[in-house]
Amino acid sequence: MNYNGFFKSALDDLRDQGNYRTFAELERHRGAFPRATSHGDTKSDVTIWCSNDYLGMGQHPKVLDAMHSALDRCGAGAGGTRNISGTTHDHVLLETELADLHCKEAALLFTSGYVSNLAALGTLASRIPDCVVLSDALNHSSMIEGIRHSKAERLIWKHNDLVDLETKLAALPLDRPKLIAFESVYSMDGDIAPIAQICDLADKYNAMTYLDEVHAVGLYGPRGGGIAEREGVMDRLTVIEGTLGKAFGVVGGYIAASAELCDFVRSFASGFIFTTALPPAVAAGAAASIDHLKNSQIERDLHQRKVANVRAQLDQLGIPHVPNPSHIIPVMVGDPLKCKYISDILLKEHGIYIQPINYPTVPKGTERLRITPSPVHSDEDIKHLVNALGALWTQCELARRPLAAQ
Numbered sequence: 018m019n020y021n022g023f024f025k026s027a028l029d030d031l032r033d034q035g036n037y038r039t040f041a042e043l044e045r046h047r048g049a050f051p052r053a054t055s056h057g058d059t060k061s062d063v064t065i066w067c068s069n070d071y072l073g074m075g076q077h078p079k080v081l082d083a084m085h086s087a088l089d090r091c092g093a094g095a096g097g098t099r100n101i102s103g104t105t106h107d108h109v110l111l112e113t114e115l116a117d118l119h120c121k122e123a124a125l126l127f128t129s130g131y132v133s134n135l136a137a138l139g140t141l142a143s144r145i146p147d148c149v150v151l152s153d154a155l156n157h158s159s160m161i162e163g164i165r166h167s168k169a170e171r172l173i174w175k176h177n178d179l180v181d182l183e184t185k186l187a188a189l190p191l192d193r194p195k196l197i198a199f200e201s202v203y204s205m206d207g208d209i210a211p212i213a214q215i216c217d218l219a220d221k222y223n224a225m226t227y228l229d230e231v232h233a234v235g236l237y238g239p240r241g242g243g244i245a246e247r248e249g250v251m252d253r254l255t256v257i258e259g260t261l262g263k264a265f266g267v268v269g270g271y272i273a274a275s276a277e278l279c280d281f282v283r284s285f286a287s288g289f290i291f292t293t294a295l296p297p298a299v300a301a302g303a304a305a306s307i308d309h310l311k312n313s314q315i316e317r318d319l320h321q322r323k324v325a326n327v328r329a330q331l332d333q334l335g336i337p338h339v340p341n342p343s344h345i346i347p348v349m350v351g352d353p354l355k356c357k358y359i360s361d362i363l364l365k366e367h368g369i370y371i372q373p374i375n376y377p378t379v380p381k382g383t384e385r386l387r388i389t390p391s392p393v394h395s396d397e398d399i400k401h402l403v404n405a406l407g408a409l410w411t412q413c414e415l416a417r418r419p420l421a422a423q
């Protein structure tokens with residue numbers, strides 16, 4: 018077989034479909050989110066409008082100070098797996114901080130949110146005898162991989178559909194172990210799961226619940242504990258999973274749960290045991306970020322205000338975006354080539370960076386620009402963004418919504 022020929026033809030197919038991924042090469046500016054330098058054909062300054070560093074905490078002075086001081090105190094890496102010399106004081110402090118954030122007995126760190134889902138779901142579903150996993154149809158790839166890897170029976174319920182979930186639960190023997198896996202804020206449509214009602218069903222049918230709060234931690238709830246905190250239901254969830262890489266601005270993932278469950282995953286999960294621990298400076302930075310957002314509401318309030326402002330201005334131009342109750346603004350293009358083209362022109366001619374979101378991240382025909390305003394985007398940034406989109410909407414002959422009566 019001509020191996021490289023095979024790779025090339027698969028990539029050519031992707032290109033023909035408009036689904037070939039190109040990365041924007043950026044250099045973020047310390048302390049100046051959302052500004053960055055784009056290293057394209059020529060260097061240029063850009064404003065980032067699609068970051069998951071939702072609050073700009075990746076540039077927050079408290080986070081940077083904590084990382085600098087841990088680096089000066091402990092050096093670069095952890096030096097091993099958690100079992101072999103890699104458990105530092107900073108890891109233990111961070112796990113305590115996370116358990117407290119979610120009002121759980123314990124928390125367990127992983128090298129990323131992806132790894133936490135893969136390892137925790139994989140371990141729970143494979144080790145609990147005869148476990149069946151009930152997985153929301155739009156769950157993130159990392160959850161799907163964890164469930165697949167477990168080889169447990171998997172039932173997929175219609176996205177956020179309580180009737181379908183209950184039908185599937187009711188068809189199972191009451192005493193069979195069950196795990197309901199779902200997310201709070203879904204990252205591509207920005208819709209939110211009915212967490213309390215899912216917990217009601219879990220109680221009724223004797224199931225565990227596993228909630229991915231990756232797109233909500235830091236952003237919702239009086240201490241940034243996520244949607245479950247905002248709705249006062251954290252204690253009803255068996256496992257809350259989150260990331261340190263999005264609103265907390267650093268990197269890493271975790272689960273928070275009972276002491277026994279965390280100890281169980283710690284003891285059996287290959288993806289926890291056999292990999293080097295996060296650098297202590299990363300753990301210290303994440304802990305500083307969590308601590309700050311537990312005690313400060315300013316970022317969350319401003320974040321919601323900026324999101325509302327962007328939506329209102331898009332409405333004034335009739336640019337279609339998905340209405341949802343979260344901070345994620347999906348602007349629908351519905352064509353992979355136009356989506357990529359708009360993104361290219363925004364970057365080249367307007368200094369605006371928004372990555373196009375195409376298949377397979379979203380279904381074909383729903384290609385979109387996923388806009389994530391932050392508390393530190395200025396009113397001028399917003400005006401500039403909306404004007405540029407308006408011009409491109411005309412140029413690409415994309416449909417507008419009828420304007421609301423003035």
Ligand SMILES: *Cc1c(COP(=O)(O)O)cnc(C)c1O
Pocket residue numbers: 129130131132134157159200204229231232260261262263269270
């Ligand atoms: C990004 C994401 C993850 C993975 O988190 P990382 O820390 O980036 O690995 C998990 N779940 C969902 C829903 C995500 O969007």
